[in-house]
Amino acid sequence: MGDLLDVSVGAYAEYLVLDAAAVAPAPPGVSAAAAATLPLNGLAAVQSLDLLDLAAGETLLVTGAAGAVGGFAVELAVRRGLRVIARASAADEEYVRGLGAEWLVGRDASDQAGDVRRLVPGGVSGAMDTAGLGVRALAAVRTRGAYVTVVGGSAPLPLRGIRVHQEWISADGAALAELAAMGLALRVADVLPLERAAEAHDRLAAGGIRGRLVLAPGDGA
Numbered sequence: 151m152g153d154l155l156d157v158s159v160g161a162y163a164e165y166l167v168l169d170a171a172a173v174a175p176a177p178p179g180v181s182a183a184a185a186a187t188l189p190l191n192g193l194a195a196v197q198s199l200d201l202l203d204l205a206a207g208e209t210l211l212v213t214g215a216a217g218a219v220g221g222f223a224v225e226l227a228v229r230r231g232l233r234v235i236a237r238a239s240a241a242d243e244e245y246v247r248g249l250g251a252e253w254l255v256g257r258d259a260s261d262q263a264g265d266v267r268r269l270v271p272g273g274v275s276g277a278m279d280t281a282g283l284g285v286r287a288l289a290a291v292r293t294r295g296a297y298v299t300v301v302g303g304s305a306p307l308p309l310r311g312i313r314v315h316q317e318w319i320s321a322d323g324a325a326l327a328e329l330a331a332m333g334l335a336l337r338v339a340d341v342l343p344l345e346r347a348a349e350a351h352d353r354l355a356a357g358g359i360r361g362r363l364v365l366a367p368g369d370g371a
Contacts, residue, residue, distance in 0.1 A: 162344050164367045172321035177330040184336040187218070187362040192329040194300050194319045195222035195278075199230065201315040202276040202296045206231025209274040211266055211290050214281035215251060216242035218362055219300055223278050224249040225334055235266055235274060237281070242360075249335065263289035279304070288312060337361030 176185035198219075204210060210227050214220040215236030227234050228250030236251035243254050255265045263286065267273055273292035281287075282301035291297055294311040300319075308314040339361035342350050350363045 162347055162365055164344070169321065171323045172326075174323045174327035174330055177333070177336070180336060181338075183338050183341045183364040183366060185330075186364050187336050187338060188329060188334070189326055190319065191218040191362070192222050192226075192334065193322060193326060194219045194317060195226055196325060196329065197319060197322075198223065198278050198298045198300060198315075198317045199226055201298045201317055202278065204230075204232055204276050204296065207233070208276065209233045209235065209270050211235045211237065211255075211274045211277040211287065212251075213237040213277070213279045213283050213287050215246045215249075216360065217280055220278075220280040221246070221249060221337070222334060223280065224251050227278075229332075235269060237262065237287075245360075262286065266290035285309075288314070339363050341366050343367070 176182065177188065202210070210232045212220050212223045212227065212234055215224050216238040224234050224236055224246055234251045235253040235255055236246040237255045237257055238246050239257045246254065253269050255262055255269075259265050267290065273290055273295060275292060276296040277287045277291050277298070279287040279297065279299040279301065282299065282304040284299070284304045285306040288297050288306045288309065291312050296313040296315070297306070298315040298317050299305050300317045302316070305314055305316045337360065339359045341364045344365055344367060347365055350365060353359060354363060
């Protein structure tokens with residue numbers, strides 16, 4: 151995650167120069183691999199919640215709730231006093247409820263917006279769309295509610311007066327330090343050396359991974 155827009159991206163390296171204001175101490179008592187799962191995903195979640203600007207007691211739909219950003223979104227939303235509907239598979243119900251989700255909407259349900267509205271008549275106050283559903287997630291939001299997506303190019307039109315946001319993450323060392331001190335749930339699916347980066351991409355593309363794949367120098371230890 152870098153803020154130098156004129157520098158090409160797309161490569162992995164053992165070392166990277168960052169602005170001092172972009173970094174923060176790792177969470178205490180966790181491995182470097184686990185700590186590495188927090189910055190990008192945690193900041194995406196907290197910055198999206200800031201854009202939604204919902205008040206305690208309001209309702210939030212999180213799509214992809216068992217995913218890397220979605221899991222943090224559920225946990226952080228609950229800490230802000232929001233009531234969360236998690237869109238996830240039945241296999242992930244225990245996990246998302248453990249994060250604090252009050253309701254679950256099945257990922258493969260044929261009428262997900264209808265399912266949400268049956269739980270929250272009139273629709274949720276806001277939706278955080280980490281799965282890129284676009285208008286299918288927007289449909290679950292009440293009139294003049296709020297919607298944010300973290301998937302580039304998936305933001306729908308602001309229909310029914312709904313505030314629609316596209317979240318483009320930015321480095322924030324102060325916010326990252328706050329996240330690191332919260333004791334959030336960090337999930338590592340596997341740690342791989344840099345030379346196995348292609349394998350990591352193949353596994354990610356195949357889906358079904360719970361937690362993050364972490365690339366590390368050397369043998370990945």
